[in-house]
Every structure is written in structure tokens, then in C-alpha cells.
Amino acid sequence: MIAKHWPRLIVYGVLVVAAFFFLIPMYVMIVTSLKDADQIRSGNLLSLPSGFNIDAWQLAWSSACTGVDCRGLKPYFWNSVSMAVPAVLLSTAWGAINGYVLSMWKFRGSEVLFGFLLFGVFMPFQVVLLPMSQVLGFLGISSSISGLVLVHSLAGMAGTTLFFRNYYTAIPRELVNAARIDGAGFWRIFWRIVLPMSTPIMMVTLIWQFTNIWNDFLFGVAFSGADSKPITVGLNNMANTTSSVKNYNVDMAAAIIAGLPTILVYVLAGQYFVKGLTAGAVKG
């Protein structure tokens, strides 16, 4: 009987060990953020904090220093919010319209056009950094949140178009054709038929765009000014500040704060997050 159970034990053993590998960094972040400097020195990575000490969290949020600026992560957090919300909405709306046209109002060359757009999903953004910073300068929005919104909307458009286009191609053509015979036009079909059916892909795209834009570092570090740095840049500056005393507890609290919005989205809308990941990866 035992021999029969061996394979199951191995399966569970491997899975549980793997779960630990994935969970330990999160555990370490949380316990470290609750320790004070003495406990960090005397204990080790895995040791539990002696109490529930949220000083590090308060410091990280409102008074830790990044360079000479000692306002904590709070301003960066709100920068990220005011950058991500419009950029996510804009790029999603853009993708919905593009996808609608490319799947239901195909014209000669629309597939080729789509193919060329698709390369934007894979393009290394390093290529656009220098021209973009010039354009932002010409437009007078360099180092501003509106500049970042523009960049993220443009950078996200190829991906959102891909999502919506693939989703809409699966909608039966008869539906649209019938509506057309009834005299419904381009916009009417979009608002009344296509958009109401779009909730699932809308969720996927919103979540995908939100995690991408919230987590972005490259555009944030290249294009933001003193008052428009997103939270990833704030966190990186805080954690990489070369000061004599490293406050690992504050760094860890800051890291959790920076990751909280996307983790929350992942926990609350996990299935859509996974769909977005896999859809973004497998479909062409």
C-alpha cells in the first residue's frame, strides 16, 4: 500500500517545496518590515519580529528620505495613481476601437497594418527613449505626468489592440451583419452590440494595462521630473540611496507598498490576470 502512495507523496512534496520557494521572499519582506534595526541585526531573515511594529511602514509612507527629499513614498504613490488611471483608460479605449475596426470592418491591407502594429508589442522600448524624450520636450510635457500618460498610452496601444482584435474575431459575423441589414451604422453597432459583449476582454485589458503601467520603471526613470516620479522610481531611489545606515525594514515596507495595488488586483481578479498573461503570450 505504501508503495502505491509514493508517487502522490512525491507530487505533493515537490509542489509544497516549490510553494515555499515562491512564498519565502514575500514572508521575508513582511517580517523584515515589522522589525526594528536591532532585531534585524540580532535575528535572521526568517526570524519572526518580536512585536507588531509598524514604524517602518509609517516611515516608508510619509517620511523616509530619497536623496534630499524626505516625504516618504506618498507623493510617488499618488503620481503613479494619477499616471496609471488615465493611461490605462486611454489605451484600453484605443485598443477597443482599433480591435473593433480590424476585426469587423476589415479593409484591404488591414491585416498587414495589424501585423506592423503587432511588432510594437515586442519592440524594445530602448529604441524609443531618445526620440520620445525629444518629442516630449517639443510638446512641453517632458518631466510631467501628462507626458508619462502619453508615453504609456502609445506604448500600450499595440497590446490592447491585439487583445480586442483577437476577442472580436471570435464574435459571430452574423450578429453584425444582421444589425447592418437593420440599418445600424458603425457607431451604433459598436455601442449597442459589440461593447456590451466586451466585458471579459475589457477586464483582461484593464488589468493587464494597469499592472504594466503601475510596474513600469523604464519610462518612469527616463521621462519623469522631480514632481512626477512614479512609485517604482521612488522605491528604487529609496532602496539604492547610498547612505551610511541602510534601513532594510523601511525598504521592505516601501517595496510592499509599491507592490500592494497590483497584488490586490491579482488577488481580487486573479482569473482575468492569468487570462491576460496567457492571451498576451500565446496569441499572435
Next chain:
Amino acid sequence: MKSVENILPKLVIAPGFILGFAFIYGFMIWNGVLSVTGSRMLPNYDTFVGLDQYVQLWQMDRWYVALTNLGIFSLLYVGGSMAIGVFLAIFLDQKVRAEGLLRTIYLYPMALSFIVTGTAWKWILNPSLGLEKLMHDLGWTSFQFDWLVQSDTAIYCVVIAGIWQSAGFAMALFLAGLRGIDDSIIKAAQIDGASLPLIYWRIILPILRPVVFSTVLVLSHLSIKSFDLVMALTNGGPGYATDVPATFMYTMSFTRGQIGLGAASATMMLATVAAIVVPYLYSELRAKPHDR
């Protein structure tokens, strides 16, 4: 009326596509132009230098370090994420309890920013307080783990953190692929007396080939773009030991005032990604009409 209906769709998407194409292809060309100028602190379009920047780039020791690191990182990151991903997917596919919970745990790092995970791993891999101290406390006093601060090993720390972040993603892709395979194939092979590992190796994995392809594609293009993780974990250091092309490009363009050189390195990155992605996109888009 008919003609309006015909051009309306094109009119509607035109602004987006014009801006999008300017962003993708216009900037690509613009970057290419910059790379053949002698631009330094500021773009300078009057100084055409031909391929000088590229020649200079390929003579730089630092560029070779960046390329070597990219090679090491890509190979181990893509290979490691896929190997762990495929194993986890196969094990998860054995009708285990709490599958949903385990999947959630494996995948959550993907929701986090590389900056966040980089900050966390930097602390774990810290030689004096992190993993090394833990091992010492556990009684293994001769344990030494200072990879992060040694210039010849720091890149492997980037690999560890990268795999931690992406293995769950590979797992999700493989699991989706496995779920698409008919159980009867496995049953039939089992009746023929094949062992489970053999079935997976000989039958299931070959069926999953398209998933393997797209996973390799996505992970390898991610690894070429990888920038945040290196910045957060090592900041390219010690010295420039963990530079990759993405950090090289950023440093040259934005902190060293070598815009022409930065543009040239960006072009090299673009060429690498294009070499991987263009054949894939081409085959995908050509195959499309027949599928539908």
C-alpha cells in the same frame, strides 16, 4: 451614405495608427538617425559620422560585458523558468488538491514590479545579513554566499530573482496547454504499458511544442528588454559587472551624455529582438486566414 460607411472605419482608426506607427517605426528611424550622428549630451544632427558609433560600441569592453551578461542571463533565465514551469505544470496536472491555491502562489510574483522583487532579493542575497547569516545561525558557519557583491557572480543573482519572477508565468502557459490535451491519449499509452514520465517526455511535450515556442519567444524578448531587475538588484554593479544592453543604453544616453552611442546600442537591441520576433509574427499572420 455608402461611401461614408466605407471610409468611416478607416477614419476612426487613422489617428491612432498614425501616432502608433510614428511611435514604433518613426522613432525607430529617428533612433537610427541619431546613431549615425556624433550626438553627445544633446542630439546633434549636423555631425554625420557614419558607422563610427557602432565601431566604437563594438570596441568597448563594457559592451562585451553587457552582451556576455545578456547571454548568460537569457540562457539561464529562459531555460530555468521553462524547466521549473513545465515541472510545476505537470505536477499540478496530477489532479492535486488545492490546485487553485498553489497556482495562485506560483504566479503572484508576476504581478509585482521587477523593482519590488529586486529590492526584496537584494535584501535576501545581502551577504552580511541575508541568506548567509541565516545559514550561520542554523549552524552552518562555513557557509558563504556573497555572489551579489562579487563581479563574476552577481549576474547569477539576477538570474535567480528573474526565474523566481517568471517561472510561474511559464507554468501558467504550460498548464493551459496541458489542459487542452485529451486525457484519452495518456490512458491509451498507459494501457500500452508506458510509464508516466515516458508518456510526458515522448507524447505530451511534443504536443506542447507550440506552447514551448511562444514561451521561449516571450521570455527571451523579456530578457533582452530586462532593465528594471538589474537596476533594482545591482544597479549594473559592482562596477559595470552586471550591465546588460538595456542598462548600457540607459547609462550612455541619460547619465554619460553619449546619445549617439546609446542610440547605436538601442539599434543593436532592436535588431536582436527583430531577429527573434519577425519570423514568428510572419508565420502567425500568414497562418491566420486558414484557421478561420
